[in-house]
Amino acid sequence: MSENIVWHKHTVDKTARAKALSQKPSVIWLTGLSGSGKSTIANLLEKKLFDEQFKTYLLDGDNVRHGLCGDLGFDDKSRVENIRRISEVAKLFVDSGTIVITAFISPFEADRSFCRSLLQEGEFIEVFVDTPLEVCEQRDPKGLYKKARQGDIKNFTGIDSAYEAPSQPEIHLVYDDNETAEQSAERLFELLKNKGYL
Ligand SMILES: Nc1ncnc2c1ncn2[C@@H]1O[C@H](COP(=O)(O)OS(=O)(=O)O)[C@@H](OP(=O)(O)O)[C@H]1O
Ligand SMILES: Nc1ncnc2c1ncn2[C@@H]1O[C@H](COP(=O)(O)OP(=O)(O)O)[C@@H](O)[C@H]1O
Numbered sequence: 001m002s003e004n005i006v007w008h009k010h011t012v013d014k015t016a017r018a019k020a021l022s023q024k025p026s027v028i029w030l031t032g033l034s035g036s037g038k039s040t041i042a043n044l045l046e047k048k049l050f051d052e053q054f055k056t057y058l059l060d061g062d063n064v065r066h067g068l069c070g071d072l073g074f075d076d077k078s079r080v081e082n083i084r085r086i087s088e089v090a091k092l093f094v095d096s097g098t099i100v101i102t103a104f105i106s107p108f109e110a111d112r113s114f115c116r117s118l119l120q121e122g123e124f125i126e127v128f129v130d131t132p133l134e135v136c137e138q139r140d141p142k143g144l145y146k147k148a149r150q151g152d153i154k155n156f157t158g159i160d161s162a163y164e165a166p167s168q169p170e171i172h173l174v175y176d177d178n179e180t181a182e183q184s185a186e187r188l189f190e191l192l193k194n195k196g197y198l
Contacts, residue, residue: 017097021055025094026197027119031106031166032129033158034144035136037181038103041129041173044185046101054198057093059086061104074155080111087115094123099198107163125197127188128169133158135175170195 018025028045030038039060046058065072069085072078083106093100106112116124136158137145148156155161166172171191173184192198 014095014097017095021097023054023097023099024122024198025097025099026123026125027090027094027100027102027115028125028127028192028197029090029106029112029115030101030103030127030129031112031169032131033133033136033163034105034156035139035141036129036131036175037184038105038129040181041185041188042101042103044182045188048185048189049099049101049198054099055097056099056101059090059093059100059102059104064104074161076108076155076161079105079107083108083111084114087111087118090115091118094119105157105163107157107161109164109166112166122197125171125192126166126169127171127173128166129173130165131175170197 014025030042032038039062042058042060046056049056064086065082068089069082072082083104086102086104090100090102112126116126140146144153144156145159147153148159157163171188173188173191176184179187
């Protein structure tokens with residue numbers, strides 16, 4: 001518990017780091033079903049930001065679950081703990097002056113709100129990658145929906161585990177049948193710029 005632990009205030013703080021990096025640190029939080037395009041779009045978006053000299057870091061569900069959250073499964077309690085840890089890590093990155101992109105299903109509104117509550121006003125940008133379940137299931141890039149339908153995976157989001165869609169995301173990236181992943185990433189990039197988040 002933290003009752004006997006005192007917070008150290010450092011001389012070099014977030015404001016100084018952000019100024020040195022000439023950018024507005026933030027968390028661009030992508031949420032959506034498995035196969036909705038979070039990882040693909042996040043990856044393409046990071047490349048665009050990187051190419052424009054922004055200092056970024058991408059936290060991705062599958063990767064984080066190999067290390068920091070390698071001990072967690074997919075029951076509701078594990079998902080809550082997963083997002084709690086990621087939120088705290090994202091906050092540290094923001095403190096370092098970085099623009100963080102996250103790509104997690106993050107199915108529960110309360111957990112996404114928790115991350116928002118850790119940050120200052122304007123630092124949390126929720127992006128709803130709103131691809132319908134039928135499309136995600138048809139894509140099935142890792143064959144997981146097939147396994148879930150066969151009963152080989154339990155608690156699969158959208159099948160037998162809940163997804164709570166964001167009610168007021170900063171950006172609602174609505175699925176477009178004719179759009180490539182590159183075009184979706186470009187659309188997101190332009191929305192972030194036009195809304196003044198970058
Ligand atoms: N039961 C179940 N439900 C959903 N997803 C599953 C499951 N089992 C494994 N996977 C794979 O794990 C990835 C999701 O991890 P996340 O950390 O993003 O999930 S969560 O935010 O804690 O809900 C998810 O990655 P994405 O497909 O990129 O979303 C899946 O590849
Ligand atoms: N417009 C699009 N945006 C994102 N992904 C798309 C799009 N069109 C097709 N895809 C494909 O859909 C799949 C999405 O998988 P992925 O990015 O891993 O999703 P998630 O991280 O949400 O599970 C990839 O195979 C990607 O190439």
